[in-house]
Amino acid sequence: SNSPATHESYLVVGGCGFLGRHIVEQLLGRGETQVSVFDIVQRHFDNNVTFYIGDLSKPEDVDNALNKSKATVVIHTASPAHGLGRAIYEKVNVDGTRTLLDAVVESSSTVRKLVYTSTGGVIYSGKEDMVNADERLDYPAVPLDAYNETKVAAEKMVLRSNGEGDLLTCAIRPVGIFGPGDRQMINGFYSVIKNGQTKWQIGDNTNLGDFTYVGNVAHAHLLAADKLGTTYPYSSLRDPISSIDISLG
Ligand code: NAD
Numbered sequence: 001s002n003s004p005a006t007h008e009s010y011l012v013v014g015g016c017g018f019l020g021r022h023i024v025e026q027l028l029g030r031g032e033t034q035v036s037v038f039d040i041v042q043r044h045f046d047n048n049v050t051f052y053i054g055d056l057s058k059p060e061d062v063d064n065a066l067n068k069s070k071a072t073v074v075i076h077t078a079s080p081a082h083g084l085g086r087a088i089y090e091k092v093n094v095d096g097t098r099t100l101l102d103a104v105v106e107s108s109s110t111v112r113k114l115v116y117t118s119t120g121g122v123i124y125s126g127k128e129d130m131v132n133a134d135e136r137l138d139y140p141a142v143p144l145d146a147y148n149e150t151k152v153a154a155e156k157m158v159l160r161s162n163g164e165g166d167l168l169t170c171a172i173r174p175v176g177i178f179g180p181g182d183r184q185m186i187n188g189f190y191s192v193i194k195n196g197q198t199k200w201q202i203g204d205n206t207n208l209g210d211f212t213y214v215g216n217v218a219h220a221h222l223l224a225a226d227k228l229g230t231t232y233p234y235s236s237l238r239d240p241i242s243s244i245d246i247s248l249g
Pocket of ligand 1: 013014015016017018019020038039040041054055056057076077078079080081092096117118119120173174175176177178183184185
């Protein structure tokens with residue numbers, strides 16, 4: 001169910017992507033009137049949205065979008081897809097996220113809240129099973145791959161920026177996202193069927209992996225933005241790490 005409109009000015013970075021587009025549609029759906037998108041390509045054409053086409057790793061492109069949109073809330077979902085080379089991840093996830101953060105902590109910036117789309121992969125080493133893992137778990141010493149390594153770097157920068165000036169930040173860690181507009185997962189499912197590989201089972205069927213519907217992931221981003229700045233009694237989240245059960249595979 002939709003939360004009420006806040007009438008903030010939203011800039012969805014990566015807003016022409018799969019998740020980004022759902023975030024844009026949910027913002028419009030709850031009656032937000034100031035919704036802008038920053039993306040390197042324009043895949044949607046929409047009269048209710050202002051599109052700023054540019055590269056996240058170029059300060060002049062980012063400044064242009066922030067200045068013109070007068071964004072107060074930034075939702076940063078941009079990333080190259082999983083499975084590419086290291087250089088593009090360094091450029092977009094690390095340099096790009098740094099460029100964005102540098103711009104939003106400027107004293108002249110209108111941005112007060114930033115929500116970052118991280119990934120569950122930031123705490124996964126690939127070496128051990130994870131059961132009921134949550135945000136108390138530390139990053140693994142050796143990241144899974146270049147994609148996840150740069151998502152860790154970006155997430156750390158985002159979380160460190162919380163409280164700089166009057167900026168509030170948080171990061172959300174979805175795992176596999178499915179739903180209309182998906183540009184990655186469905187290709188894999190399709191090729192498994194096309195290649196007759198449905199008889200294969202990986203593992204002994206005791207491990208669970210989560211997929212989340214894209215609408216729910218988008219909704220989580222709206223709620224995170226709405227609630228950033230709300231003070232909760234945090235004590236229960238500061239329980240010692242030993243309360244997490246990590247069983248070795
Ligand atoms: P997507 O590729 O559909 O969307 C990403 C968007 O970022 C694209 O529109 C792309 O054009 C844009 N982008 C890429 N480089 C850019 C740059 N240099 N400057 C500006 N824009 C740029 O991917 P998605 O599946 O919607 O993923 C969104 C976010 O969710 C990503 O941060 C990804 O790491 C994260 N995530 C996705 C999944 C999943 O299963 N899809 C799982 C966990 C985390």
